[in-house]
Amino acid sequence: MTGRRGRPDEAGLIARFFRPLATAPGAALLLDDAATIPPAFGKDLVVTVDAIVAGVHFFPDDPPDAIARKALRVNLSDLAAKGAQPAGYLVTLALPDDWETDWLEGFVEGLAIDQEEFGLSLLGGDTVRTPGPLMVSITAFGHAPEGQAPRRTGAAPGQRLYVSGTIGDAALGLKLRLDERLAALWDLRRAEKETLLDRYLLPEPRLALAGVVATYATASMDVSDGLVGDLGKLAAASKVGAVIDAGRVPLSAAAFRATRVDPAAFATALTGGDDYEILVAIEPEDAEAFESEAAAAGVRVTDIGVLIEGEGVGVERHGRPVMLGDESFSHF
Amino acid sequence: MTGRRGRPDEAGLIARFFRPLATAPGAALLLDDAATIPPAFGKDLVVTVDAIVAGVHFFPDDPPDAIARKALRVNLSDLAAKGAQPAGYLVTLALPDDWETDWLEGFVEGLAIDQEEFGLSLLGGDTVRTPGPLMVSITAFGHAPEGQAPRRTGAAPGQRLYVSGTIGDAALGLKLRLDERLAALWDLRRAEKETLLDRYLLPEPRLALAGVVATYATASMDVSDGLVGDLGKLAAASKVGAVIDAGRVPLSAAAFRATRVDPAAFATALTGGDDYEILVAIEPEDAEAFESEAAAAGVRVTDIGVLIEGEGVGVERHGRPVMLGDESFSHF
DSSP states (O other): OBOGGGOBOHHHHIIIIIGGGOOSGGGGGGOSSOEEEOOOTTEEEEEEEEEEEBTTTBOTTSOHHHHHHHHHHHHHHHHHHTTOEEEEEEEEEEEETTOOHHHHHHHHHHHHHHHHHHTOEEEEEEEEEESSOOEEEEEEEEEEETTOSOOSSOOOTTOEEEEESOSSHHHHHHHHHHOTTHHHHTTOOHHHHHHHHHHHHSOOOOGGGHHHHHHHOSEEEEEOSOHHHHHHHHHHHHTOEEEEEGGGSOOOHHHHHHHHHOHHHHHHHHHOSOOOEEEEEEOGGGHHHHHHHHHHTTOOEEEEEEEESSSEEEEEETTEEOOOSSOOOOOO | OBOGGGOBOHHHHIIIIIGGGOOSGGGGGGOSSOEEEOOOTTEEEEEEEEEEEBTTTBOTTSOHHHHHHHHHHHHHHHHHHTTOEEEEEEEEEEEETTOOHHHHHHHHHHHHHHHHHHTOEEEEEEEEEESSOOEEEEEEEEEEETTOOOOSSOOOTTOEEEEESOSSHHHHHHHHHHOTTHHHHTTOOHHHHHHHHHHHHSOOOOGGGHHHHHHHOSEEEEEOSOHHHHHHHHHHHHTOEEEEEGGGSOOOHHHHHHHHHOHHHHHHHHHOSOOOEEEEEEOGGGHHHHHHHHHHTTOOEEEEEEEESSSSEEEEETTEEOOOSSOOOOOO
16 A cells, blocks of 8 residues: 555555545545435535646645645635535645655645535545646535526626625735735734735635525625626626725725725735635615625625626726726636 | 737636537536536436546647547546446646647547537536646536445445456557557557557446446446456455456457467456446346346446455466466556
C-alpha cells in the first residue's frame, strides 16, 4: 500500500485520508466505483462543479485546510443560491509529485471541519498525479424543492435586488494580500486588515439562506466574479436592466474605511470577485417577508436596487451614474 | 467576449463550444450556477467522477475528440458496472494557456458524438486555465433501480465470475503505442495492430449490459486497472477469494496472437489497465439467464472462474498456478 518514498499509493491514500470523510451509506466507504444518492420525494437534485488551481485561484502557500474549505465552499455557495441544502460532494484532487503527508492531512482536516459545519458527506472522488500545479475540483449535490430552485432567468422590472452579507471584502483582501502597503493607505486597523484577508481566504457560503431563497427569489445567483458583472449576467439572463444605489451596497467596517480614502477601492469592492454572497430578485410585495425570514435565519440582506425595463447595469449615487472602470472580474 | 489573442473568454467559450451540448432542461443552457436533475421515482442516482491528465492518462497528441470521449467513457463504464443508465454529466476542463480553437472544437465534437451514442446531456461544468497540462475531470450521473446498484461487496463463495468483451487489448495497445516494434514480435496483422491501438485510445463502456448487471450481479465493478488486480479488490471487498482459469479469459484475435508468442504479453493482458470491461459475480443458478440476457443485449460475457472461501486471487491453467509478476497496474 505504499509507493515512492514510503508514501501511500492511491488505494492507501484513500483509505488513510479520505475514508473517514465518507459518512453517507451511499459513499460505500469509497470502496466502490460510484456512489448512490437515494431519491428524495419532491426534491430536485441540484448539482454544481467548481475547480480551483494553485497560482490561479489560490496561493500555493495558503494553508491546506483553507484551500480545501475554499474548494468546497465555492460550490456550497452555488447550492445556497439555488435554494438547495447540501447532501454530498465528490473531490477530484490532482496532486503534484512532491505532495507531502502533512499537507494532505491539513487538506482533509479542512474538509472534515466543513462537512461537520454544513452537514454533508464525501461521496467519492478521484486522485490523480499531475506534473502541473495542485488542482481541486469539487462536485457538490444538494436538494431543493422540486421545480423551485431559482434560476437567473426569473427577474422582472419592478422587482427589488438584494444581496446577503457585505460586498467587496474578499476583493480588497486579495489586493492587500498582493500589496501589504495598502493597509496603511486604507488606514486599516489590524483587525480590519485580518477581516479582509480572511474573507478572501475563506468564503462564507450562505446556506442558512437557502430555504428563504427557494421560497421568495424570482431569480438568484451567487456573487463570485464581482457584484456589478454578476448582476449583469442575471439581468441579461432575465432580459431586464438593473440599477444599483451605490450608497446602499453593504460594506464591512473595513471596506467602508478603505473606500472612504481610496475611490479605486470602491470600484474594487463592487467589481472584484470572491464575495460568495447571494444576489436575488424579490417581488416588492414579498420584500418584508423576505427580510424578516432572512433575519430569522441569521443572515443580513440588503436592498441595493431595482430591476428595470431595458438592459445593462447602472450604478448610481444620489441619482447620478458612478463610473467603475472594468465591470467584471473573471478568473478565466 | 474575447480575451487574449482574440480567443473567447470563459462565457464566450461556454456559449460557443459547450452550450450546444446542454440539451437537458435542467442544464439551463449552462447559463446558471448549477444544474437540476428531477427526481426519478424508484431510482437511485449513481454518481461517479474520473479525471484524466495529459501525459499521465493519455498522450498529449491524441486526437482531441478521442481525449474527450475517453474522459466521458471511463465514467460511463463505472455507471454500467453499477447497473445505471446515464442521465447527464459535468465537465471540468483545465486548459493550458496555449489552447487552440481547433483543438477545442475537436474535443467538443467528441463529446457530441458520445452524448448521441449513449443518450445523455451535458449538465454543466467549469473551465479554468492552468499553467500545467491539460486535465479533464468528468462527473457522470445515472439512474439505477433503487437499492439494486450492485456493489463490490456482494460476492460469495460458489458464485461464478464473468467478464464482458475481451481482456488485455488496451494494455497491449499501450505497449504497442510505446514501442511499435512489438507489432513484429507479436506477429500482428495490420488490422490487429489497429484493434489494439484503438482499444487503448477509445474504451467501449458496456452500457448495454447495465440492466442485466442490475438484475443479476451480486457484485460488480469495471475493470480499469487490470483484471487480476481489480478482481483482487472485488474479492477483498466481499471477503472472499477468487480463482481465474487462464485458458478461459476472453482474448481478441490480436491479443491471442500476441500472447501465443510472448508470455509477457499474457501477463500484460491479465494485469494491464484500461480494459473498461465489466466484472461480475453471478449465482450459479442465474448463470444461464445472465448469459442469455447479455447475449440479447449484444454483449459477449464469459465465465472465467469462481469465488471461493479465503482471500486473494489465483490464476490457474489446467489446475496449476500461473505466475504473472505484478498483479495490478495503477494509474496513480
